[in-house]
Amino acid sequence: MEQSYYAVIFTSVQTENTEGYAEMAEKMENLAKQQPGFMAIEHARNEIGITVSYWQTLESIKKWKANLDHMVAQKKGRDQWYSYYKVRICKVEREYAFTH
Amino acid sequence: MEQSYYAVIFTSVQTENTEGYAEMAEKMENLAKQQPGFMAIEHARNEIGITVSYWQTLESIKKWKANLDHMVAQKKGRDQWYSYYKVRICKVEREYAFTH
Numbered sequence: 001m002e003q004s005y006y007a008v009i010f011t012s013v014q015t016e017n018t019e020g021y022a023e024m025a026e027k028m029e030n031l032a033k034q035q036p037g038f039m040a041i042e043h044a045r046n047e048i049g050i051t052v053s054y055w056q057t058l059e060s061i062k063k064w065k066a067n068l069d070h071m072v073a074q075k076k077g078r079d080q081w082y083s084y085y086k087v088r089i090c091k092v093e094r095e096y097a098f099t100h
Numbered sequence: 101m102e103q104s105y106y107a108v109i110f111t112s113v114q115t116e117n118t119e120g121y122a123e124m125a126e127k128m129e130n131l132a133k134q135q136p137g138f139m140a141i142e143h144a145r146n147e148i149g150i151t152v153s154y155w156q157t158l159e160s161i162k163k164w165k166a167n168l169d170h171m172v173a174q175k176k177g178r179d180q181w182y183s184y185y186k187v188r189i190c191k192v193e194r195e196y197a198f199t200h
Contacts, residue, residue: 006193007107009107009109009152011142015200042111042148042150043148043150044144044146044147044148044149044150045144045146046145046146047144048142048143050143050150078198078200082198082200083199084197084198084199084200085197085198086196086197086198087195087196088107088192088194088195089192090107090190090191091190091191091193092188092189092190093106093189093190094188094189095186095187095189096186096187097184097185097186097187098178098182098184098185098186099184100115100178100183100184
């Protein structure tokens with residue numbers, strides 16, 4: 001790995017009331033992609049949701065967390081869409097990949 | 101956070117041939133839980149699969165990777181179940197949670 005980077009692991013459990021969630025999730029993903037330091041985002045959901053976004057620096061993660069539109073989405077998430085979530089900010093120390 | 105810990109982010113794309121996968125995944129999850137240093141595991145899949153496991157030390161991750169039964173499962177994964185996967189070993193630097 002040439003340069004260190006960071007992963008934000010967002011694990012969530014949704015409420016029954018997911019109205020408006022899909023639109024907001026798409027909007028936030030598109031907005032995240034425009035932020036300085038953004039590298040990639042991966043998402044999967046069945047019983048729980050796991051979203052992992054990758055960032056060049058801790059500073060870029062901090063700025064994205066404090067983005068005004070993102071803060072509105074976060075509040076809506078707490079008020080309506082999520083019964084639980086956990087955020088872990090991690091430094092990627094090593095990686096390897098397999099392609100068939 | 102009282103003590104540092106580590107996350108292994110395993111992102112994967114499956115092949116069409118998932119015969120035997122569910123049984124092996126369950127077996128490996130149960131086996132992982134018995135390893136020294138294991139803390140927790142989270143999983144979600146739709147287009148892609150994301151499994152995140154949490155460990156107390158890098159050493160415990162290394163040992164789990166080298167576990168003989170797990171190595172058999174990894175080989176089967178490369179030969180049959182996965183067209184792609186990526187493993188990222190990360191140090192959890194900060195975390196916070198929300199519960200409604």
